[in-house]
Amino acid sequence: MNEIARDPAADLGRLERLEGIGCARKRREDPRFIQGRGTYVDDIHLPGMLFGIMIRSPYAHARIKSIDTSRAKAHPGVHAVLTAEDLKPFKLHWMPTLAGDVQAVLADGKVSFQNQEVAFVVAEDRYIAADAAEMVEVEYEELPVVVDPFKAMLPDAPVIRDDLAGKDVGAHGARRHHNHIFNWQIGDRDRTDRAFDAAAVTVSQDMLYPRVHPCPLETCGCVASYDAVRGDLTVWITSQAPHVVRTVVGLLSSIPESKIRIISPDIGGGFGNKVGVYPGYVTAIAASIVLGRPVKWIESRNENLTTTAFARDYWMTGELAADTDGRIKALRVKVLADHGAFDACADPTKWPAGMFHVCTGSYDIANAHVSVDGVYTNKFPGGVSYRCSFRVTEAVYLIERMIDVLAQKLGIDKAEIRLRNFIPKDKFPYHSALGLDYDSGDYTPALQKVMKAVDYDALRAEQAAKRADPDCPTLMGIGITTFTEIVGAGPSKSCDILGIGMFDSCEIRVHPDGSAIARMGTISQGQGHQTTYAQIIATEAGIPASVIQVEEGDTSTAPYGLGTYGSRSTPVAGAAVARASHKIREKARKIAAHLLEVSPDDMEFDLDQFRVKGDPARAKSMKEIAWAAYNNVPEGMEMGLEAVDYYDPPNFTFPFGAYLAVVDVLKATGEIKVRRFYALDDCGTRINPMIIEGQIHGGLTEGFAVAFGQELPYDEQGNVLGGTLMDYFLPTAVETPHWETDFTVTPSPHHPIGAKGVAESPHVGSIPCFSNAVIDAFAHLGVTHTGMPHNAYRTWQQLLALNIAG
Amino acid sequence: MKITIDKSLDLALSPDLAWAMLNDIEGVTACLPGAKITETIDETHFKGTVSVKLGPATVSFKGNIEIAERDAKARSLHIIGTGSDMGGTSGASLDLHAVVEATDGGSRLSGKSDVTVTGKVATFGARLMNSVSDVLLQKFFANLAMRAEALQAAQPLVATAATENVMSLPAAPAAPAAETNLNALALAWAVIKDFLANLFRRTKAT
């Protein structure tokens, strides 16, 4: 066999031209975004378009005695004022939620959370609509309010859901109280209880993951345009799942999906906030159908922060059983989940607590049991959002806090105890005690790499010295998280949204000149799909990324997909992209063989061409093959060069990471400075290192915001406080710490290109890392837990309680 | 948002006269700047409005007032008010227990009330609400005291001494009638500001 002479410089040139997997390719979408030339929903202007504003309840819980719309309707420029009564004939006054519950589109007789939708004013422009909104007179009769989920479960708690009276079975099983939604359990309770009884050491900790909100820069909205002549409905909408929206709209309106077109244009951040269907979408669509004109609805910042899918609000109690060396024998978790007044939690159908059962974490825990109770309160609905990977933020927070609690109890170093408990590399694929099959992981080298990079021993020594000095103005804390994520929902046998399996899709069509167009069932809201999907195709099909046009979000052209959230685009749609590329490549092989008059088995793929094995001078480039596809194909083969792939993943993927934070708490004011943050992520195959770094920076910044400032507290009257950017903490460049990023690569064995997805890891992993650091600063004083946010005020109260403030 | 107010006013009036003054709902309402009764439905049910300008802001509420309980023997009143702002974006309710007790110097009028506010004013305007209610109360008690003084002119009594949480009658100059625009009183306040400085220690916003 002849040694094939390679020209490395030429190869590099070809690789660079391809811009495939691994290349830090500049983002294709950025030029229009940074020049203000994106097309967002509020940029859509149609002839005759009207504007809708939602009228909302000031009360958290009240009966509606009357609604007088006459003055508003009489105001010049007002076209309609809709209430539940107007939607009743179309059965649109209630809508199904993703969690198997129903939600009022416009309040039907009562309101159950502050700012709940009561009426919808449609007018010539947003100014007239705003004036008319003040003219709608609603008479309320206040009802007692319950905002505490524990109080909501007391026997004499106010009834929030009159519409569920007498229904003792919900979408997820039996309900044991009028405000109870579901109980969900997983794991072997008896074995776990026995392990606790037999354990040498047990620890228990209550912790709240408080209610926060993703607060995307662009709020939610839509332009609904019903063409009465054609019978077509087109909706531009801020949606992370346009095909699902089409199916839901079809169900609600009885218009066939073939006559509905949903378009998600450029979206200014989703983060899980734009998955569900909101009342404003339904009223805009209804108004457009009734009025025969396009209707735009765009919510304000305050509406977004106080009525759309919130995140977390999980009251958790974690328990660990261990031996005296800190080896964990069992985990037990109870959760009270506050879902708000309607269960609109965006989880796959069978998982009312999402993927919370990844809470055994990166640790080899033989016995575990989880029990989650969902409860209604007079708060706005949601639960799953904000880069949480379906409750994985809560799960990782739980286990990473618990392992620190255990470490403190036993006096074992917080890094050491993790090393002792890691699932060893040779145990993968690892079947966890809560039924998950982790695909791959290699936790020990990741943590050791981080510890070496920050000189962990020196940090602990510095901390010890500062603790010994009573005049030290700061408390120093070191926080560690070694988390395992679960993303890429998911295998259709266990994951569906409203009955549709959670596969995803890609179609690729190569043009005669060798350029191509590719469409997927996902939708970028800033993740950079236009850039990265092209890179996958470039490597897997040999077509330069620069000539691949990537499109998503138009249901009339894109193949059906379940959308983008839960870091699923790379693991699911990315796999479909790779497999569609492989189909293209295999057809190309046959065409090349035909052109070169050899057998396809004699052809080998080489970056951007096919060449004859052993005779590399005889080759056909993908460009040549593309041309041939339209005029010279083998006998019996169809013309053209395209492929479609629908990918039903065999499993989730399990990216992981090791993060370390160093914080300094100022005793005088409670302010906390993040001195250092080192983030090592392993997402398997890395498609675009620059985009990964950007995602990490973004997720870490969000984690910093959640841990140190974000909150949406409720007062006793059900007023939701902090619902503007005056209070809600969005860090600027001034506050944001410096991020150090690093990586290891442990590919996923079941993914066509070994990629796992990464976008939510930094959010999931950083929050408990910050918390662990802050609590570690107080650990020598006996503190085992302090709740978030770790703002200056709350931290100072902790200092005061310990007598070390000022 | 809930504001609890616990106030007492010492009056050089006989308890009967003080009780009579308290039961004159229209008269008492007139002491609250910017407030008026718009409809008397019956002797225990009223409709009213209150509109207050504070700097550039205006807070206007309309609602219902009910005398839930009146005990002439104990000289106590329980008043419940509920209302909403003109645009329908805020709600407020008042639960007031007022009582007149006899004292050496005449009588003491005590009022304990819970004011709860929901909606826009509570979520965005909490700072505004605190200032508005502080200022309203200052004026209200000042006006009430002046009204009592006018009534007392018919029946002079000994002046009372100041005690801890009780406000005694200020040695006030002839005061203007209840004003709706608080800005106009800016200069007058500067004068009585120090005197009234201790008044609102008890005011608690939660």
Place this chain on the structure above:
Amino acid sequence: MIPRPFAYHAPDSIGAAIALLSDFGDQAKLLAGGHSLLPMMKLRFAAPEHLIDLRRIKGIRGIDMQGDEISIGAMTTEREILASPLLAMHLPLLVETARQIADPQVRYKGTIGGDIAHGDPGNDHPAVMLALDARFVLVGPHGERVVPAADFFLGTYVTAIEPDEVMTQVRISKPAVGSGACYAKLKRKTGDFATAAAAVVLRMDRGICADIAIALTNVAPTAMRAEAAENALRGRPVEDAAIAEAGDLAMAACEPAADLRGDEAYKRAMAGQMVRRALRTALSRCTG
């Protein structure tokens, strides 16, 4: 977040502005930078029927110094204050304050006159004006009058400006040579009002405090001078115990309102911390 309808006027002279104020009475509001007024209007807490924009009026913008008298036009923006070499040299306290107000975008529009005249206890300039014993020039139909800062702030959103007056100028006497000053502001994040803030102007004379002004932001219905704290320091060396005592006296004098920034105890304690911080920094900047 849409205001009620209003008529917009942009007069080109003070006289025209005053005439409009007289005509429309309490239906009119002056518009300076707009970043305090417009949010209130967008929330429909404020709904003036007439907005009188001051931006076309000449002569009320700019920074000047005659002898020891610094005069700043009321429509001078925070950005202009930040960038002023004159102020950097002669009144760095004002530059330090402006840098801590809001954020860059707001500072391009927000004016010193608006910040002072709005009467919001959370605004930063009032305390600094109190500490500097500044004077405000108010022009009305009857002419011009000058009101000292100490007489200007009467209550939340209530100042000594009459409805038919316009503030045209802020006058500040340069602090004595050798003085040190500092504005220390604790806030939750960029753009926030102070959790507590303290302005200190300090003059030392051979190791003794010769003169001192301490004023606090957002811990009372208006900005306030901490007179007891000042009295305790005047005539004494400014060392740790004295600084601590001043902080405690300032804490006792304030009446903070609880909100999401913190409860009364925290705000009171932070007022004390900011006084200490401002004192230490002002001391380090003294050259007397």
